[in-house]
Amino acid sequence: MAANSPFSRMFGRSPIGPIQEHISKAHECAEQLLPFIDAAMAGNWDEAKRMQGIISAYEEEADRLKKNVRLSLPKSLFLPVPRNDLLDIVTVQDKVANRAKDIAGLMLGRQMMIPAPLQGAFRRYLERSIETSAQAVKAIHELDELLETGFRGREVNVVESMIDELDKIEGDTDDLQVAIRRALFKMEQELPPVDVMFLYRIIDWVGDLADRASRVGSRLQLLLAR
């Protein structure tokens, strides 16, 4: 007796669960930046190194999940939404984790200190950036509800408003970024020039983290626009 009948084999594994798992992991990776930054600001580099290790491990885990989704989406699958859109979403989601890893790696490698007057603002900026990826997780977790309603009707509006909220949070990070750059500009004469260069880069990257998270929303929007 064959273990499974052809009739049951025709039901493929839905890619939605794995995609949701992937964004959750990418977000977890970004979340660890907060304890990392706290350790770095306190000058506790042992703790920061430990946190960077965790971030790196999560990023690898996200990569593994990404590969899983890609491998579970052969061309012969008949999906309710275009296969390429789903693959794009995973690619974009993965970039969130990559950027988080970049930030931690660079700060640890150069043992970067955030100047004391900037620390409060910087932490708020980072928090808001991570909230962007939290909102992306929330939107992607509506995918199973979208499937339930056949990607039509009211549920689409629910997701649309989530994506609007996502863009709003991302807009906030832009404002915070402008403010923090201005503050840094005022004090940059007293700081070592190379450190300032890299500070600007980290500020950029934190903004980019939010950008990348909001791009997940844009991809989801493309999936819904038919």
Next chain:
Amino acid sequence: MTIIAEHATLLLAMACVFGFFMAWGVGANDVANAMGTSVGSKALTVKQAIVIAIIFEFAGAFLAGGEVTATIRKGIIDPSLLTDTPELLVYGMLASLLSAGIWLLVATHFGWPVSTTHSIVGAIVGFAAVGISMEAVAWGKVGTIAASWIVSPMLAGTIGYFVFMSVQKLVLNTKNPFDAAQRYVPMYIFLVAFLISMVTLVKGLKHIAAFKALQLSFLQDMMISAGVAAVATLIGISMLRKIKLDPSENVDFNFTSVEKLFGVLMMFTACAMAFAHGSNDVANAVGPLAAVSSVVASGGVIGAKSAMPSWVLLLGGGGIVAGLVMYGHKVIATVGTNITELTPSRGFAATLAAAATVVLASGTGLPISTTHTLVGAVLGVGIARGIGALNLRVIGTIFMSWVVTLPAGAGLAILFFFTFKGMFS
């Protein structure tokens, strides 16, 4: 003539054994697909599915299986050519049963998608065309049957698409899906029950000697069906009332409570599916048996105007149940555990579409493949963007399988036909 008189008991006994063997195969393997959607969508446990299948497969076989049985018994072969050699018909039908049964067993063992219907029809056409003559086959009828194999999945797919769209529109895409489900699910239950009892009354009962005397008018049929459907709906409503909206279970997935309501609907649809399957697929086993028994009973007169004895359908129904009880539960469990991506609302749409198509085919006496019809229905729901992922390659092999099954069934049947011919003459 003499051969039949001489070996009457033996031939009839062989027909019964082979027919039972075939029915057993249907019960052991084929029922699993019919019930799999219900078990997979968690609307039924394996035990419940078995109980429902036993009751409704048997009821469908006995109450509504007559029309298709008549087709297989005397629709595929033109009996006028066999008046002088009735024993050939007997050998052929025995060979068809045996070869279809064996082919089914082999294919199931290797996990090939085969249809019981296709193998038996292929076998009958094969032995008649090769063993007797090309003219012995009623090609017009065979053409109709072959066409119905293409039409039935398409029809089921279309119905599935629209049923699912209606579920979306009336229930899932509303402001308050839970209340909408409480309102509309009873209507779906009514529809399912009405459809099944209508086909049974209009087309099925006339084949059963006991009910033959009951000549009901179409209006009376409608009334009785409405009554049956109303009772089913009331049972359904009382089950639905027990399910309360529980906000805590809807945190991860907003539709958990709603799907519970559809689970109730799925139970009724599962009954309909089992009934439909019994009504169509019992004929694969008992059609040839009925042909043999009528020849033997009339002492070798082919096409004698004899009503089909009720025991033939009973034996078929019994065989299906035996296969289910002895082996089917294992297969239902495996099929069910593999269909995890199906929620009750989807399972309902696909199963209702398939059940409706199969019951209609049973009413018109067309032997169709239940599994192919189900596949078509599932595809229909998939096209309505209701299923997470469907494996097109596997679906392709399922539909291609009947191209392989026909010659395989025919080849085996020809082999056995000449074996029996040699044995008895």
